[in-house]
Amino acid sequence: MEQRELGFTKIRLPVVGQGTWQMEEADEAACIDAIRRGIDAGMTHIDTAEMYGAGEVESLVGKAIEGRRDEVFLVSKVLPSNASYAGTLAACERSLERLRTDRLDLYLLHWPGSEPLEETLRAFKDLRAQGKIRHFGVSNFDQAELSRAIALAGPSEIACNQVFYHLLERAIEHRVLPLCERHGIAVVAYSPFGSGRFPAPDSMGGKVLASIAAAHGATPRQVALRFLLRRQPVFVIPKAARAAHALDNAAAGDLRLTSEDLARIDTAFPLGPDRGVLPTL
Template identity: 60%
Template sequence: MERRPFGPVPREIAVIGQGTWYIDDAHRPTAVATLRRGLDLGMTHIDTGEMYGDAETVVGEAIAERREEVFLVSKVLPSNATRAGTVAACERSLARLRTDRLDCYLLHWPGPHPLEDTFAGFERLREQGKILSWGVSNFDVPDLDAAWKAGGEGRIACNQVLYHLQERAIEHAVLPWCEEHGIATVAYSPFGHGSFPGPDTSGYRVLGEIASSHGATARQVALRFLVRRPSLLTIPKASSPEHVADNAAAAALQPTEAELARIDAAFPLGSRPRRLPML
């Protein structure tokens, strides 16, 4: 599995990781087996959050006795992100995950509490060794500017954002901002949320033609396109060990510049929205 820098974190991270939103809806033994199969394939970046129901407990079971392999990320809800609330939320997540630390802890989206307070909570957790780094999620450029001012240079590890072929809004300004400031950009829902192009669409036909030339699948081609820049990583969720293996194989694809250009044309960027889309 290819690995890449993760902002200022002194460790390289799997370019394709594992998301866990709604993983608790699945048959639990299958969900655990899927995450473990992903680890076997080098997908050691696992993302979860306190909002995701019982996902943290599923992850905790899956990584038992394999914690040292994992780059583990969770998130605090904005409603909990006071200075003390951030610390308390993290401790609850650690208990559910059955671990003593997170590799990165994120503010799930901009919320009502001052960023200075949230980040002070992050720093307290970092000083205690309960988190090793911290970042943000669903932050647009004005939010990122405010976070940079509140947190200080070199503190923010990543910005986790919605990014898939039919939703490329981050390319207008968010991705360039993160690249300029040395922050990793992590794409969530890289296949959309039940909206991957259907087989009767022109976009799918382009993906399929490129996939055929590489002995790959259309979804693998889409996933590889979304990590075509060095600052990008992604965290698709998988429903089975077979599905996670399919995701992992995307990391080995090497599409040509011409093929990337075809995908770019088939799924045009569109105009910049007034607000950054999120799920």
Template identity: 60%
Template structure:
């Protein structure tokens, strides 16, 4: 979750919890810690309802640096543990050192699980070689209708190695399909026929596989309500094919797209 109007964001978090949307994602990078403070304030009295995730910046991810960063995040979030702690993207510090720190934090009860973010297949192969199968809780990556690059190799690899995918920016980053474009018209046609919104259809498309999850930004209660309704929407194979055609996969890029 990124920075927005504090009052609206807190109302959105509370509304999400009321609707059963319990995964709250943040990072030390967002607002240089300000977003973690905002989330911490919003979760006072409701921490037990939340699966709380945060991330450490690569340049902080040494063995000792990871511990310090985690402690600072815990303080800002007003909690004694994180449910999930991730390396924000691959960096220069040896990955084995970061993973060792994560495992120590698990043993200390500071985090329940650890994962990674913005890791391509090669990065994951390295992490799996260090940690072993079953230790990487997730790989959080960019994924939306207009950016489907992870479908080339990353999704099959993660499925084969039991690493769940968490899609960030599932509506694009301020670049949701224009309703005047051919692809946007197809998206809206499916939404109209189903009596739902275009964003609900877009989200349902990403969630068509059971090992893929999504963390749409929702800074207003009405956004949260829209997202919650998408959870009950299942697209037909014909609707999925229409969207795959309207939003073509394209060539595999040289590097993993990220924000």
């Protein structure tokens, strides 16, 4: 599995990690098996959030990584409604308890909210000083919001921005991705298959993906993930509720596409105009 540095942190992570959104809707035993098999395949970056299943998914992840905590880079997120100074500290404690661990490797604000960002960042820094988190960042922040977070937190503090990014939704490439590149901030792509919007096999884009996949002995989904990873700051965290799906995702980490492949995909799934907004699910 290819690894690259997580922005300015210099921590090397696999380019393909594991998302867990909506895992509460799937079979728990199968999800736990998928996460564990994913870790075996090199996908040691595991992302969750207190929002997912109202804490149920954090508990599931805690079971999956039991006895293997030191093998994984563990990420969770605080809800904006809980992101006051005191609320962030309390939310982190609840997440740690559900995850059965004493620290998070990365803690994110799930999206911009009404609580003062200064207070959320102050809580993050105090949690880091206490050893309960190693790094902190944000999620679903557009260019203006991320610029403000950088200004408030200071340089080399916001470790990542986790955003919605897939072949049919490339809006981050206009402003957010270039800003992250300038500041050494990692970009973590959630729902990289479009959350149910993956191109149909008989569509023009689907045929392009299938053609490139056949040439490399890969699958269309592996090709899609690899295209998103073509720029250095980007990591992807697809969800897999079954072991076979997890292993298919992991194989994208070793796939190499040619410049011609990338150009064909770019043409089939054009960037589109800058609408000035950052889409979310």
